[in-house]
Amino acid sequence: MKSVLFAILKSTTCLMTIVGCGHAAVVPDRTRVIFNERSTSVSLVLSNQSKALPYLAQSWIEDATGRKNRNFIIALPPLLRLEPTEQTQVRLAKQPSLNQLPRDRESLFYYNVREVPPKADKPNTMQIAMQSKINIFYRPKAIEIKTGEVLPFDKVIVERTNEGLNFSNNTPYYITLGYIGMDGKSLFPQSESVMLSPFSKGGAKVKNLPAKFKIGYIGDYGGLTLFSVNCNSVQRQCAQAAIERGK
Incomplete structure (x- = not known):
């Protein structure tokens, strides 16, 4: 971690x-x-x-x-x-x-x-x-987001590329990706992160990306909210789902 x-x-x-x-x-x-x-x-x-x-x-x-x-x-x-x-x-x-x-x-x-x-x-x-x-x-x-609600990361489209990942932020919020990896081991180089502006596109160069991994964005209070991501070899666009706390 x-x-x-x-x-x-x-x-x-x-x-x-x-x-x-x-x-x-x-x-x-x-x-x-x-x-x-x-x-x-x-x-x-x-x-x-x-x-x-x-x-x-x-x-x-x-x-x-x-x-x-x-x-x-x-x-x-x-x-x-x-x-x-x-x-x-x-x-x-x-x-x-x-x-x-x-x-x-x-x-x-x-x-x-x-x-x-x-x-x-x-x-x-x-x-x-x-x-x-x-x-x-x-x-x-x-x-404005109500207390207890989180940023709508499910509206961010994640696509796999030869270089790593592309993101389309279809939300009005700045979304900072602080973690891409598995089992607490980040695939980001050192302390690198990606901040997506509202309604913008961005990318991350990630080596040795597995088919299934996790993405974590930094929430309003500084903690990570994790999503599980599945990028198979057939479809360019990845499937994602929120991970419940404690899992």
Whole structure:
């Protein structure tokens, strides 16, 4: 299951002054945010994992192209101080321009938080600044999902190709595929995943794909929802069925 967990956490990135990846001190409490139209704001919790050092946390929003954007959603406060082991909330506030976005599908944004470590008290000390980036899915009220319901992955057409798989997302939702494989062993290369935009097509290069396997997409709360898939040698389009929890 290690490869599955890597896929789930792929949306969290880190920026450092040296090559490699350590552990962030300031971390958000989730890997994605669902921002329903009916909400005026959404709050998430930042935690300072350090038991000894205070950190500043700098927050901002990017649009789907990765550019900073304050026109639709803003993070409040944009800068705050976290004492050792402290937790605090950041509010993602709705702006009037959100009403101009498409009403028949989700829109994608990114929440970023960069930790700023305290000034080193020793000379010639290398400091590391970590940054986390998580998805924000703005969901119009016409397509809001009730509590307990899941994304309609059965409307995603799965086709087998010589390279791997093709997907046709016939839903108004962003669907992130975090797992393709069997028995907990992913066939995705390392921590790779695929995010399908609403009403779009995409593909995944998968080697040694068996006739029967499982596909897992990442749900609203960050967990995997699994489907069993059967791609026989006669039909190009695969058959799929939801897997009940615990199976």
